[in-house]
Amino acid sequence: MKAEIQKKAAGIRMFLFDVDGVMTAGGIQLGTGGLEFKTFHVQDGMGITLARLAGFRVGILTGRKSEVVERRAKELHVDVLVQGVFQKLPSYLEILESYRLEDAAVCYMGDDLLDLPILERVGLPAAPADARDEVRQAAVLVTKKKGGEGAVRELIECILRLQGKWEGVLQKCRAAQSPD
Numbered sequence: 359m360k361a362e363i364q365k366k367a368a369g370i371r372m373f374l375f376d377v378d379g380v381m382t383a384g385g386i387q388l389g390t391g392g393l394e395f396k397t398f399h400v401q402d403g404m405g406i407t408l409a410r411l412a413g414f415r416v417g418i419l420t421g422r423k424s425e426v427v428e429r430r431a432k433e434l435h436v437d438v439l440v441q442g443v444f445q446k447l448p449s450y451l452e453i454l455e456s457y458r459l460e461d462a463a464v465c466y467m468g469d470d471l472l473d474l475p476i477l478e479r480v481g482l483p484a485a486p487a488d489a490r491d492e493v494r495q496a497a498v499l500v501t502k503k504k505g506g507e508g509a510v511r512e513l514i515e516c517i518l519r520l521q522g523k524w525e526g527v528l529q530k531c532r533a534a535q536s537p538d
Contacts (some may be wrong), residue, residue, distance in 0.1 A: 363499050366482040367520040371463040372415040372437075373406075374453070374476070375510060377427050379469035380486055381418070383506030396426045397506065405511030406434045411530050412523045415457055419446055421472055447475040467513055469493055469505050484513050 378384050381402055387395035406416050415437045420427060423442030431439040438456070440449045454461070462481035466473070469489035477483035477496040485497035486509035494500050499516065503509040518524045 363482070363516075364520050366462075366498055367465075367517050369462050370414070370465045370482055370517055370521070372417065372453075372457065372459055372465070373409055373514065373517075374417045374419050374450070374464060374466045374480075376466075376468040376470070376473055377418060377420040377424075378422060379489070379505040380467050381430075381506065381510055383504065384469070386422075394424055394426055396424065396430075398430055399506055399508050399511070401508050402506075402510035403430075403434055405514040406436065408518065408527050408531075409514045410435065412518055412521075412527050415459075417453060419443070419449055419453070419466075419476070421446065444472065445475075446472060447479075450476045450479070465513070465517060467510065482517070 375381055378386065381398055382396045409416050417438035418427065418431055418436055419440045421444055427441060428439065438453055443449045461479045464480040465482040465484060466476050466480045467484040467486065468477055469486055471490060471492060473493060474496055477493065482499060483497045484499040484501070485493045486501050486503060486505035488504040499513065501509040501512040503512045518527055
C-alpha cells in the first residue's frame with residue numbers, strides 16, 4: 359500500500375478538502391439569529407499554510423454554505439472555495455478546468471458518501487480515520503487522525519515528505535522565525 363501511495367503522491371499539485379468531518383469534527387453548533395459555530399484545528403490550518411509554502415494549490419469543496427467557512431478560507435488564503443453544492447462533481451470538474459489540472463494531480467479528502475464521486479476520480483483519494491466505511495474503502499490514504507483533529511495536517515505532511523519537499527518547507531519556516 360505504501361508503494362501505491364508514494365506513486366500517487368508524486369504527481370499531486372492540489373489539495374481539496376471537504377469541511378464538516380474533515381476540517382472539523384463534524385459538529386455544527388447553531389445559535390439564534392443564524393449564528394453558526396465550527397471548530398477548526400489550528401494544526402490543520404498550519405498544514406494548509408505549509409502546503410501553500412511548498413507551492414501546492416489548496417481548495418475547499420463543501421456541501422454546506424457557511425460564513426464561518428468563508429472566513430476560515432480567507433484566513434488560510436485558499437485558492438478556491440466552493441460551498442453549498444450537494445452534487446460536488448460538477449464543481450470539481452470546473453476546478454480542474456480552471457486550474458488546468460488532470461485528476462491525477464489532485465488529492466481530495468472527504469468523509470461521507472457525497473464525497474465518493476470525487477474520491478473515485480482523483481489521483482490520491484484520502485479520508486480521515488472516522489470517515490464512513492465506504493469512504494475509507496475508496497481512499498488510498500486513511501489518516502490515523504480523525505476529522506477536525508489534525509487529519510488535514512497529517513495528510514499534507516505525508517505528501518510533502520513523499521515528494522521530498524518537507525526539508526524545504528522546514529527551512530522556509532525557520533527563515534520566517536529568524537530575527538534577521
